[in-house]
Amino acid sequence: MTTALVRALGDLAHGAVHAPGDCSCPRPSVLAERDDGIVVRSGPVVAKAHAADTDTAALAARLRLAAEAGREGILLAPLPMAHGGRLTELHGRPVTLWPHGEPVDPGDPDAAPWEEAGALLARLHRTGARRPLPAMRGPVKAALAVARMRTARPGDPATGPVLAAWAGLPGWARGEAPPPAGRGAYLCHGDLHLGQLVRHPAPHGAWLLIDVDDAGLGDPAWDLARPAAWYAAGLLPPDVWLRFLDAYRAGGGPAVPADGDPWPALDVPARALTVQTAALAWAKSAAEGRTPDEVEQVMIDACARIASLPPELAAAATS
Incomplete structure (x- = not known):
């Protein structure tokens, strides 16, 4: 299940970058893999599978919060899906898309x-x-x-x-x-x-x-x-x-x-x-x-x- 979910997350993130087809993009990479969140990156886009028991109504409200005007410069805003929403489901888990950002360097x-x-x-x-x-x-x-x-x-x-x-x-x-x-x-x-x-x-x-x-x-x-x-x-x-x-x-x-x-x-x-x-x-x-x-x-x-x-x-x- 995890392998299939990781692959599906990679496909989702990759598809958000450009239309399907031959390309020279590097393979999607797993940034985190825990019970409460699996995060996969493809180029400038990150797909996250949230915990299976996530309250999706509460998550949707939190996504609206991050996306609404006035939060710029404070919260990273989620990316819209192909269907126009900000939340979908893969393998029984709620999934969101985000721009990739440079994290804090733990070595410095x-x-x-x-x-x-x-x-x-x-x-x-x-x-x-x-x-x-x-x-x-x-x-x-x-x-x-x-x-x-x-x-x-x-x-x-x-x-x-x-x-x-x-x-x-x-x-x-x-x-x-x-x-x-x-x-x-x-x-x-x-x-x-x-x-x-x-x-x-x-x-x-x-x-x-x-x-x-x-x-x-x-x-x-x-x-x-x-x-x-x-x-x-x-x-x-x-x-x-x-x-x-x-x-x-x-x-x-x-x-x-x-x-x-x-x-x-x-x-x-x-x-x-x-x-x-x-x-x-x-x-x-x-x-x-x-x-x-x-x-x-x-x-x-x-x-x-x-x-x-x-x-x-x-x-x-x-x-």
Whole structure:
């Protein structure tokens, strides 16, 4: 099934470039192959097969969001299909087409666009939704990560600190309730990390946010939570964190106060992303038959610190 789907995605992307026929185009290449997304490139076009259990109505709303006027320079817009829509189905999975963009170079961390990411998030959070949108999926994805860990390592006492840190979070951060009043109506990306930025048009265009699968209305602090968690755990240098945060504040981002301590707003989402990352680390290491690597262990240890403190001091473990 996967091989057939990859071939069909390649054909779809290739067909979006030009009419069928003999050509000298290189063969389509697989950019990503996971349960939640298979991405195949043909020249300037990328075809993505989304997860089989994707809510297609919610995805369609997110695609309209990325394509509507006013999102230029913030979100990469999807390409229309031959039938005029932006969503089709192949082998039982929803499929979309996108322009190809140049991703962040993982081999050059000094050139990572942290300021650009902060500025883009500020612009996104300051724009309102013109049409109904689903909730941002960040908390739901955190809950799914914990469920995946439980399945991969049932009853493993080593996962206890991660579960304890999870249990200490408020219900809204676990996807069980809406965000606090006044915090849940912002337009959010839902899964911000450097892999969600590309230059378009490549190679020297502006940076744009990609992958709207988790976008929607929610607490904007969630979009800052992953870099905040990395900074708190010691994985992101303080100067890099401040570059990102300062760019977000300079852009008028509403997730944190314009000055002063940002952690009262970031504490809960940062703890949730710490748990999510640690849970995925346990799940992936179990699936691969190995112990967690050094970076994964850092996030697992951060959960242990969070779980060891009373709730009123939990912020100290992530700041």
